[in-house]
Amino acid sequence: xxxRKSVKKKWISMFSLLALxxxxxxxxxxxxxGGTEDxxxxxxxxxxxxxxxxxxxxxxxxxxxPIHQTIVHEGRIYVCYVIESAENSAPPTIVVxxxxxxxxxxxxxxxxxxxDHVDVxxxxxxxxxxxxxxxxxxxxxxxxxxxxxxxxxxxxxGVEVMRRELTDLGNMSQIGQAIFTDxxxxxxxxxxxSVSHIYLLDNQFSLRGQIELNFGQQMSRLQDGRxxxxxxxxxREVDFSAGGWGETHPLLVTDIRGLYPARDGDLFDLYxxxxxxxxxxxxxxxxxxxxxxxxxxxxxxxFRSHLNFLDDGRLSLLLSHGDFATEHWRTExxxxxxxxxxxxxxxxxxxxxxxxVGDGTGLRERVAAxxxxxxxxxxxxxxxxxxxxxxxx
Numbered sequence: 001x002x003x004r005k006s007v008k009k010k011w012i013s014m015f016s017l018l019a020l021x022x023x024x025x026x027x028x029x030x031x032x033x034g035g036t037e038d039x040x041x042x043x044x045x046x047x048x049x050x051x052x053x054x055x056x057x058x059x060x061x062x063x064x065x066p067i068h069q070t071i072v073h074e075g076r077i078y079v080c081y082v083i084e085s086a087e088n089s090a091p092p093t094i095v096v097x098x099x100x101x102x103x104x105x106x107x108x109x110x111x112x113x114x115x116d117h118v119d120v121x122x123x124x125x126x127x128x129x130x131x132x133x134x135x136x137x138x139x140x141x142x143x144x145x146x147x148x149x150x151x152x153x154x155x156x157x158g159v160e161v162m163r164r165e166l167t168d169l170g171n172m173s174q175i176g177q178a179i180f181t182d183x184x185x186x187x188x189x190x191x192x193x194s195v196s197h198i199y200l201l202d203n204q205f206s207l208r209g210q211i212e213l214n215f216g217q218q219m220s221r222l223q224d225g226r227x228x229x230x231x232x233x234x235x236r237e238v239d240f241s242a243g244g245w246g247e248t249h250p251l252l253v254t255d256i257r258g259l260y261p262a263r264d265g266d267l268f269d270l271y272x273x274x275x276x277x278x279x280x281x282x283x284x285x286x287x288x289x290x291x292x293x294x295x296x297x298x299x300x301x302x303f304r305s306h307l308n309f310l311d312d313g314r315l316s317l318l319l320s321h322g323d324f325a326t327e328h329w330r331t332e333x334x335x336x337x338x339x340x341x342x343x344x345x346x347x348x349x350x351x352x353x354x355x356x357v358g359d360g361t362g363l364r365e366r367v368a369a370x371x372x373x374x375x376x377x378x379x380x381x382x383x384x385x386x387x388x389x390x391x392x393x
Contacts (some may be wrong), residue, residue, distance in 0.1 A: 043287075043288060043289070043290065044287065044289045045290055046289075047280075047289060047290065047291055048277075048290040048291060048292060048293065049341070050340065050341060051292075051338045051339060051340055051341060052292075052296065052297070052338075052339055052341050052344060053291075053292045053297040053315065053336040053337065053338055053339070054297070054298075054336065054337055054339050055297060055298050055299055055334045055335070055336055055372075056334065056335045056336075056337065057332060057333065057334050057335075058102060058103035058333040058334075058335070059103065059333075060103070060318070060330075060331035060332060060333045061330075062097070062106070063079060063081060063097070063320075063329075063331040064329055064330070064331075065081045065082060065083050065084070065095075065329055066081060066082075066304060066320045066329050067079055067080065067081045067304070067306055067318055067320050067331065068080050068081055068082060068119065068120040068123075069120050069121075069122065069123040069306075070123075070306040070308055070316075070318055071123055071124070071125070071308065072308045072309070072310060072311075072316065073098075073125040074125075075100070075101075075310075075311060076098045076099065076100060077098065077099055077100075077101060077308065077316055077318075078096060078097070078098045078123060078125070079096070079097045079098075079099075079318065080094065080095070080096045080120050080123045080133070081094075081095055082094055082095070082118050082119075082120065083095060084117065084118075091112060091113055091114050091115065091116075092112075092113055092115060092116075092117065092118045093110055093111065093112045093113070094110070094111040094112075094113065094118060094120065094133070094135075095108060095109070095110055095111075096108065096109045096111070096123065096131055097109075101310055101314070101316060101335055102335075103333060107156070109131060109154060109156055109157070109158045110158055111131075111133075111152070111154055111158055113137060114137075115137035115138055115139055115148070116138055116140050117137070117138040117139075117140075118135055118136070118137055118138070119135060119136045119138070119174065119175070120133055120134070120135045121134045121135060121136065121175040121176065121177055121178040121188070122134040122177075122178035122179065122180060122186075124180045126153065126184075129155075129156060130153050130154060130155055130156070130161050131153065131154045131155075131156065132151070132152070132180070133150075133151070133152045133153075133154075134149075134150070134151055134152075134166075134175060134178040134186065134188065135149070135150055135152065135175070136148070136149050136150075136173075136174050136175050137149075137150060145173065147172075147173040147174065148165060149165070149166040149169055149172070149175055149188075149190070150163065150164065150165055150166060151163075151164040151166060151186075151205070152164075164205055166188070166199075166201070166205070168199065168201070168205075168207040169188065169190050169197075169199055170197070170210075171192050172190035172191060172192050172197065172199075173190075173191070173192045174190060174191055174192070175188050175189070175190045176189050176190065176191055176196075177189040177218065177219055179219055179220075179221060179227055181221075181225065181227070181240070182225055183203060184203035185200070185201065185202050185203050185208075186200075186201040186202075186203075187199070187200055187201075187219060187227055187238060187240070188201065189213075189217075189218075189219055195212075196212070196213050196214070196217070197210050197211060197212050197213070198210065198211040198213060198219070198229065198238065200238070200240055200243055208240065208243050209240075209242070209243020209244055210243075211238065211244060211245065213229060214231065217229050217230055217231055218230045218256060218258075218259050219238075220259030220260065220261055220270060221261040222261060222262070222269045222270055222283065223261060223262035223263065223264065223266055223268070223269050223270070224269070226238075226246075227240070228249070228259075228270070228283075230251065230253075230256055230259060231251075233250070233251060233252060234248050234249060234250055234251050235248070235250075235251045235270075235283065236248050236249075237249075249283050249286060250286035251272075251281070251286065253272055253274050253279075253288075255274050255275060256272060256273070256274060257273045257274055257275040257301065258272075258273040258305075258307060259271070259272055259273075260272075260273070260307055260308075260309065262280070262309075263309050263311070266280075267280060267282075267289075268280035268281055268282055268289065269281060269282060269283040269284075270283065271291070271309075272288065273301065273307065275294070275301055275364075276293065276294060276295070276301075276381065276382075276383060277290050277291075277292070277293055277294070278290075278291045278292050278294070278307075279291060292336070293380065294364070294368070295364065295367050295371055295379060295380065295381050296349075296371070296378060296380060297336055298368055298371040298372040299317060299319070299334055299336075299368050300319075300364035300365035300366075300367070300368035300369075301317075301319075301364070304319065304320035304321070305317060305319050305320070306318040306320075310335075313338060314335055314336060314337050314338075315335070315336040316333070316334075316335055316336075317333070317334045317335075317336060318331060318332070318333055318334075319331065319332045319333075319334065321365075345375065347375060347376055347378050348376065348377050348378070349377075349378050349379075349380050350377055350378070350379050350380065351379075351380045351382055352367065352379050352380065352381050352382065353382045353383075353384060354381070354382070354383060354384070355383070355384055363381070364381065367379045367381050
């Protein structure tokens, strides 16, 4: 039984959150219930209407820098971040910490490097238990920016096992994303300005192909290991053996914030996050299935958020927030557990409609904080932006 009461009112412009909440509460009785429907593909709301993901937070005071990569391996969560000194007064250090989902049994590996700046694009645990990283090292010279793209492998004790400079990436200056296959092959999404390519390297670092693509596209593995690339209207498979594109599959998401491979045995091939809803995606039919609403789960998902799926079905979410007052980062670790709605006490849902949220407003975070602090009322944030940038003359 779904115990939520739903009320809805569309607001044309965005005021402060407290003012909106007050006005919505005053007009609560006069509002009528309603819903939204995605007309492009069929939507199955059974999961999101039956279950709610409840958060449990764990302190992460030992992570004080923005996170670059996270993975789950053999029941442990690995968190990779980079410690950089102010004004490059000391070389950066990569830190890889592993822990159990409840934040205990923490171990760490420190990897000092000699660059001015480092950006880690991928992290993998090898069959031997080593840490494999793909990264871009950047030095600032009198001539400008000098980039070096590397594959590095270290033992858990921080001993270098392998270092390989990736020299087949043309004039690319930054690896934005990288994926390892089960065989240790690599797909590198690298860019120089507005030009982007996917480079296909086998596990011997030989170039097997390259694909040009539009700026802003993302890669992900599917449950069966295939790799797809997203655009606003479709998913395109990468055919590694042919060194180019494979099949194309339908997709319509106006704002993709993350793609995540499904686990073995899941109902879906892929998970898609648009910043408000996490969907399960079935590639054969193009069907999107809403799994959870981030604000209803009482967390604000942003660009500095890292999502992983645990083997027991729970979700691990690491949130990095910049504290501009102290100029430090703070990290929150949230475990989300799927709970039947029928077991929850009754509460009223207030739908807050805005044209476009925007990432600099802090609105998602304030709504999430309100939802964590209140049980009788929960805010549902709905964005009515259609993805276009047209303006009235």
